[in-house]
Amino acid sequence: RKEVEQDPGPFNVPEGATVAFNCTYSNSASQSFFWYRQDCRKEPKLLMSVYSSGNEDGRFTAQLNRASQYISLLIRDSKLSDSATYLCVVNPSNFGNEKLTFGTGTRLTIIP
Amino acid sequence: EAQVTQNPRYLITVTGKKLTVTCSQNMNHEYMSWYRQDPGLGLRQIYYSMNVEVTDKGDVPEGYKVSRKEKRNFPLILESPSPNQTSLYFCASSPQGPREAFFGQGTRLTVV
Numbered sequence: 297r298k299e300v301e302q303d304p305g306p307f308n309v310p311e312g313a314t315v316a317f318n319c320t321y322s323n324s325a326s327q328s329f330f331w332y333r334q335d336c337r338k339e340p341k342l343l344m345s346v347y348s349s350g351n352e353d354g355r356f357t358a359q360l361n362r363a364s365q366y367i368s369l370l371i372r373d374s375k376l377s378d379s380a381t382y383l384c385v386v387n388p389s390n391f392g393n394e395k396l397t398f399g400t401g402t403r404l405t406i407i408p
Numbered sequence: 409e410a411q412v413t414q415n416p417r418y419l420i421t422v423t424g425k426k427l428t429v430t431c432s433q434n435m436n437h438e439y440m441s442w443y444r445q446d447p448g449l450g451l452r453q454i455y456y457s458m459n460v461e462v463t464d465k466g467d468v469p470e471g472y473k474v475s476r477k478e479k480r481n482f483p484l485i486l487e488s489p490s491p492n493q494t495s496l497y498f499c500a501s502s503p504q505g506p507r508e509a510f511f512g513q514g515t516r517l518t519v520v
Binding site: 328330337338339340341342345383387394395396397398399400401 | 441443448449450451452453456458464466467498505506507508509510511512513514
């Protein structure tokens with residue numbers, strides 16, 4: 297089983313729609329969780345950290361479910377500029393250090 | 409401007425010819441790491457460094473070396489490159505531990 301699993305998509309969604317991605321992780325001791333965004337052939341960029349209580353940043357909402365070991369990302373009122381690959385990232389270490397483990401990404405295309 | 413700078417951005421080389429990819433950050437970050445990104449496999453960590461003179465292997469360290477003699481620089485060395493090291497490489501840094509990481513723009517390496 298992969299440490300971090302994501303549906304690769306692609307998700308083709310009309311502009312203005314709401315879209316949600318899920319990601320599951322295998323290590324129950326994982327400490328930190330993030331969503332990164334990667335545009336084609338560019339570097340990943342941090343979109344948001346995911347906190348236990350859930351958090352929101354504008355049109356983006358992230359949720360963590362430790363019991364089921366998944367995190368989610370919700371994008372409301374999607375824009376053309378939201379087209380990208382979204383990477384689920386987990387810090388699996390018991391000590392909260394050392395490394396990040398990346399999912400392979402979910403590709404999102406917003407259609408005009 | 410806060411940034412992580414990698415050089416070169418593109419490199420084509422021949423099997424066995426030693427090469428170095430440089431990485432420098434101007435944010436005084438303690439943690440730095442190298443990743444490679446391959447289709448279908450996502451980003452995989454090669455090496456990381458918690459601080460100056462402290463380096464450790466990631467998930468795919470074979471065929472690579474690193475050094476961390478100064479806080480700002482973390483070069484990736486391929487002593488004898490092989491075609492299976494053809495990939496897109498990213499350097500990243502973060503303030504402490506592998507949390508909110510800032511990525512360089514990437515180095516696309518082709519080994520023929």
